[in-house]
Amino acid sequence: MDLYSGHINKLIDELAGLPGIGAKSAQRLAFHLVNMPKERVERLARAITEAKANVRYCRECLTLTDQELCPVCANVKRDHRTIMVVENTRDLAAYEKTGKYEGVYHVLHGAISPMLGIGPADIRLKELMARLAEEVDEVIIATNSSLEGETTAMYIGKLIKPTGIRVTRIASGVPVGGDLEYIDEVTLLRALEGRTEL
Numbered sequence: 001m002d003l004y005s006g007h008i009n010k011l012i013d014e015l016a017g018l019p020g021i022g023a024k025s026a027q028r029l030a031f032h033l034v035n036m037p038k039e040r041v042e043r044l045a046r047a048i049t050e051a052k053a054n055v056r057y058c059r060e061c062l063t064l065t066d067q068e069l070c071p072v073c074a075n076v077k078r079d080h081r082t083i084m085v086v087e088n089t090r091d092l093a094a095y096e097k098t099g100k101y102e103g104v105y106h107v108l109h110g111a112i113s114p115m116l117g118i119g120p121a122d123i124r125l126k127e128l129m130a131r132l133a134e135e136v137d138e139v140i141i142a143t144n145s146s147l148e149g150e151t152t153a154m155y156i157g158k159l160i161k162p163t164g165i166r167v168t169r170i171a172s173g174v175p176v177g178g179d180l181e182y183i184d185e186v187t188l189l190r191a192l193e194g195r196t197e198l
């Protein structure tokens with residue numbers, strides 16, 4: 001037996017389909033949304049639909065942006081000769097929070113995982129290699145310390161080594177199996193400063 005009407009159940013189901021939102025959180029959010037003033041609900045709905053319609057990948061680093069270039073790539077003060085390779089936009093945001101990294105990024109949108117059928121062609125490696133045709137001094141590989149992240153790092157290292165570009169890997173301040181987006185800024189900074197040559 002359903003406890004709520006069809007509209008509330010539908011809203012709860014949609015919210016529960018979001019990452020990190022369980023059934024209880026979805027129910028709490030649904031009740032909160034229903035009790036919000038109509039104008040706020042409309043603003044939220046408009047923000048979601050506008051983001052979906054206007055957000056795209058940055059032409060350079062492939063992070064999410066609503067411009068042709070993201071703010072990092074468009075910043076002429078950043079060191080465009082140093083590229084940090086991350087798995088996703090959340091990892092980029094985690095490093096930006098440190099306020100210490102002055103280079104630019106490349107977002108792979110995934111990691112190599114033979115178990116899941118994700119190979120090198122399924123992530124943004126081709127775009128990374130195209131960027132290396134420009135003047136690049138160093139590529140910092142900042143993939144997660146998971147099996148997939150390590151596999152991806154080794155693969156990228158082998159791809160880039162023949163170009164003569166310096167390839168480094170973030171140091172082990174990041175725990176094995178940890179996701180970068182959940183790690184504090186001090187640990188991320190220590191990992192960046194202690195990176196090693198691959």
